[in-house]
Amino acid sequence: MTRGPLGRLGGAVGRHPFIAIACWAVIVAVALATAVAGLGGQTVFQRLQGQAPSVDGEASKADAILSGGGQSTQSFTLLVHGVDLADGRLSAVANRLGTTLAALPDTSYLNPLAAPVLPGGAHPAAIASSFASDDKGVLFTTTVSGRHGGDPDPDTVDRAQAALEHAANEIRADVPSATALVGGSSLLVHSLLKVSQNDLERGEAVALPIALVIMLLVFGGFLAAGIPLLGAIVSIVGAFGALFGITYLMDIDSTVINVVTAVGLGLSIDYGLLVVSRFREEYRTALAAMGEPWHLAASDRRDIRLLAIAHTADRAGRTVLFSGTTFAIASIGLLVFEPRIVRAIGVGALSVTVIAIATALTLVPALLALTGDRLLRPGALTHIPGVGRLVSRFGDVAPAEGFFSRLTRRVQKHPALITLICVGALVAVGSPLFTLQLANTSIDAIPSSSTQYRFTEQLSRHFPDATSPRVELVTATQGDAKTWATRVSAMPHVDSVGAPAQRGNGWAAVVRVAPATGIDVVREIRADRPDFPARVTGTDARTADLSDSLVRSAPWAILIIALGTILLLFLMTGSLIVPLKALVASALSLGASIGVLVWGFEQGNFAGVLHFDASHVHGVDVLVLVLTFAFGFGLAMDYEMFILSRIKEQVDAGVEAREAIARGLQRSGRIITSAALIIIVVFAGFATGDLMVIKQLGTALAVAVLLDATLVRCLLVPAFMTWQQRIMWWAPRWMKRLHARIGFSD
Template sequence: MSRVFARLGRLVAHHPRLTVVVWMVLTVAGYALAVLGVHGESLFDRVATGAPGVSGAESTQGQQVLNDERATGPGVTLVVDGVDPAAPELGAALDDARADLAAVEGVATVIDPLALPGGAANPAAAPLLAEDGRGFLVVVDLEADLDDAAETAALDAVEQRLRAVPADLRAVAPDATGLVGAEHLIVDEITDQVEQDLRTGELVALPIALVVMVLVFGGFLAAAMPMSGALASIAGGLGSVLALTYVMDVEASVVNVVTVLGLGLSIDYGLLVVSRFREELHRLVDGDGGAASRRRRGDGPVVQAVETTMATAGRTVAFSAVTVAIAISGLLAFRPDILRAIAAAGVLVVLVAVATALTLVPALLTMSGRRLAGAGVLARVPGVRRLLARASDVDREEGAFSTLAGRVQRHPWWVMLGSFALLAVLALPVLRMDLRISGIELLPAGTAQRAYVAALEEDYAGASAPAVTVVAATSLEEATAWAQDVAALDGVASVDPPTAAGSYVVVGVRPDGTDPGGDVAVDVVRAVRDLDTPFERWVVGQAASQIDFTDALVERAPLALTVVAVATLLLLFLMTGSVVIPVKALLTNTLSILASLGVLVWAFQDGHLEGLLGFESTGGIETYVLALVAAFAFGLAMDYEVFLLARVKELHDGGLPTDQAVRLGLQRSGRIITSAAAIIIVVFAGFVAGDLIVIKQVGFALAVAVLIDATVVRLLLVPATMTVLDRANWWAPAPLRRLHERFAILH
């Protein structure tokens, strides 16, 4: 296996400029296609937005029935505020707007309360009038079955004309204001927020990550290597996700999630490769007495350093990428489409990240040559030299990490038990995690569409959609009789009169309270589904979708966990030859993930960090965030596990006893692990700076997971447990030892 990576390193080292040119072309193409949309559609034009559903679930089937039976196409609504609907001149002031809207090609109906006989006094106008008496609605619906181009043109024309209505009313209602809202506008606003948050995350994360790497490497040149790989990885990742949209539906937030993963991993892998290259180059140059320091680029020591780096660090990077990809692939076992899309996109992005680390970064290292062995420009700045000497990558047998490991090894049982206790305390809030599927709450407060939805909920209860909807395949009379049983259920405030929808009947159920995804609404959905119903029916709505999504997670979780656990155990066994280390890694990493999820619940569900992070708690954690964070955090934890174990195993195979191998292995890899963790925390924190709450939750949870793993687990728990286990770390039954000797991956 080592020879394969050494040959790859030699190939890249002999053709560095060609490798860099190829990656430059791929990077430009990725940005041009995915961001600029030079081929016609950008990535953000092709992603979908909406409540995540489960194919074949009751709520998904019922919503499809409703969509199929709609008599009209999509609509646009204007909320007019600051007017008296009973004012006699108001109806006439709307005449021009009504005529213009009706004349738009594709418009089916234009409805406002002032056009009814008797105007606002007509009882039929009540749902369209504000409860505070200070406004009304104008509702425009399009014809059904318009093609995409005609529908888009009609929606744009209607939206523009509705926005002008408040100005038309100013002569008779000087305080008139308006809010235009529609389903497609909510989708556009969420998609725009995803794109804006992506830019914000990159603008925050990349400069800080560069500063951290400058401190790690002691200069800009070495720091630029992983950063170049990261920029290429972002472009390649976006291009990969764009290609994926032609195969399956990809939700908008998937773009940010997989981008942050690819960015973090590419920097992690680049950091490991550059650090090992400098270590090998120092060894070769020092062994050569420092002679020939001005040799041409690509000279013997440089090529040899690249080969050795690829045979060691490159091999570790590839193995780490496999473990991360396996963890993410576990999401494919679940039924929800959004999790499958994240899994597919995540695996593609991991492949891009490892490709840049194994080709582009070594090519740049070759072109830089021996300059990376010398001190950087910053080392000449007074006062900076001392800081860099402490932070940059010097190859020492003793240092801060070996000292820490020595202290842990003096009291391993106390450290181990204390670490387990801390992780258990942090994990406790997971026991009360409330999973949600939020709608408009995903957007930050103050956005136009959130204000529109809030106005409907506050002043137009009759026009707002019920929290729970039942689609029934029966007659109107039978549904009306059955609705009386629904009205008698606990938690039901009222039931709307059943209405016909094609060959079906729709019954709106309004639970107590105003939270469409709260406990009351969830209980009402379960109660309605448990009712004895003499006809086929489907219960839909936010609470129904939450139940179906959660049930789908629970149903497939054993399969996903088994696949990931077995694959991880097998890979770690082939790496270490031990059955103890893989089991220990699974247990410690699982507890670490639970701890990060507990902190997530405390921060977001309980709302303790609302002010600091700038969000409004939805009262729960988004359903797919749980599965996503568990998969990604496990993959990242295994990433650092591999970084540390690779060095410890290498030293142990070299003849060192376990305790010494752990101390020296932590000394040689601890700086890389903590530096990589610091950078990836910065990357994730950059996306917490965005406004979309689901991205905030993902970024925050993964940042916490990496922080816990790189400190409590990697620096304390792993050295303590390996010290306690001592030689038992490497135990395996004789048949498995023979199997490892034959199929070992790393050695």
């Protein structure tokens, strides 16, 4: 066999394993020192941002009008509830707080208790929202402004926050029955970053041990199982380093690190599993061909081992390269979207994919060269009664005939019927997709583990007019605002419209709606605009702008991913039908996974299992929807590559198409099942986190992989390829000639 570039790379790494390992050790050390330990600066977690996904749409333009184009500010609010507003102790604390804040530069303070009460006990309209709806609470707000268009002074911000925290402690001490909490956007961001870090640690703590157990069953020993896991750990650390560097080029949201780490962990274990398994197969085959390999000299065994590493790099390495490139194409598709967070995830996923490929093609072969013959010896687990039989049944090297070949031959007896049944099942599972509602869970579903959860819950319950409005009308004049408010108040699903108030350079009127219908109300209002200049803003309006932006960019992303996948699979197989079949199969499994997401989260059926409050989840997060299609497709193509590489080897060897499918699935089935199980564990581990966007994404990808590795790869793919075997490897003549010139082969 003529060695290709990957085979030559594998052979070079095998001859000089310590050089490869030393290079990776340096990379890991640098990443740990800078990104994790924060030597000489901040850690990667400290450099993360935390804010809701947004775009430059109608809502952002309306927000700019209401802000008056003023200076950058940072505000904190002291929420007090369960007190008598006439209590002198409360007034005394409020006055002392005002004195402290007055000494700070560029700092304003709003003490609603200092305002005169109107006849009848009413509060002035300008500060009415600062009083609780039951008149048993009040909000004290301080705002620190920046100078000359810059950000507020950090030291002043810290001192202002500390003053409010001290006042809250005083109130709790003086009035034990009172609730006193300090909140603010920066505090919420900080708390969500902490939750994100905890979710990441918890996800890894769940995924890595279970992944090790699965690989122990696959390989039968700690040595072989540890190699893919070590590659995964190196990839995770490398991903931290890559993200740390990216934070200096663009803002990275806290969600990005969870998504990229989960993806990197899954890909690295997948690729390591494939390479180690193929090496053991190649090495055993090469030694068996020598007749009596135990008589070989150590140097001869080393030469055979290096040859096996080279063959592994040529075959499994090529599959890794194709799979990783497909996932990279899916990540590139994310770069066409407008929201910064989507592009950041795309860049992060692209970088961690490159790292996962690099570890599989260099670090793993180096470790194989050092472990050598020990990988072929029966592991300690094989000597344990009962476990040894389990290991032999689920080992990485499949026999010529087994479960998957028998299953394939049963499927091949009725390929058309099985194809139709599988398609029908996937459509049925995905049917809830037709009731899909979009939401922004980063706003609606703040996790209870966040230190700001209680503040936001109390604010929403007792100070509804002080919360950020879901829908808000913005006009240039008071008359226009009143006219539009009257018109909107008659619309369906609108509970009421507040009195217009002047803010910044415009007038605003709050539209009160149920959280589940807010986005629909925004679209209805925008579809029936008045003749005068008018805009709609609010949290639901921003979510509508975000979803509209994603929909506008989606065709370009789909085009990039589809064309890239078709080109890659064509170069690999020489067929036009195989890539089209892969796209349709992946679309079916992804649609089914979104259907499960709607059923589980939007309809609340997963609330008990995944421990979330269904009343705060009003739909599928718009960000999750995009990432599920991109990453779910990339992961599905992983298993497509695993199967196709084995089937193509059989076809190229002259095996009849029907038999090639059965043999290809038999040789790849165990690895696909093991890899899929590990991926499911990884994403299920992250689904146990508290951030709703990560919980939804982890669930969606776990379901997508489960469906793809079972229903699609084990039943639908062999059934359809058998049913349409006469055209499966077809391509126009000009494409065949093109493939003969530039196509890839072993």
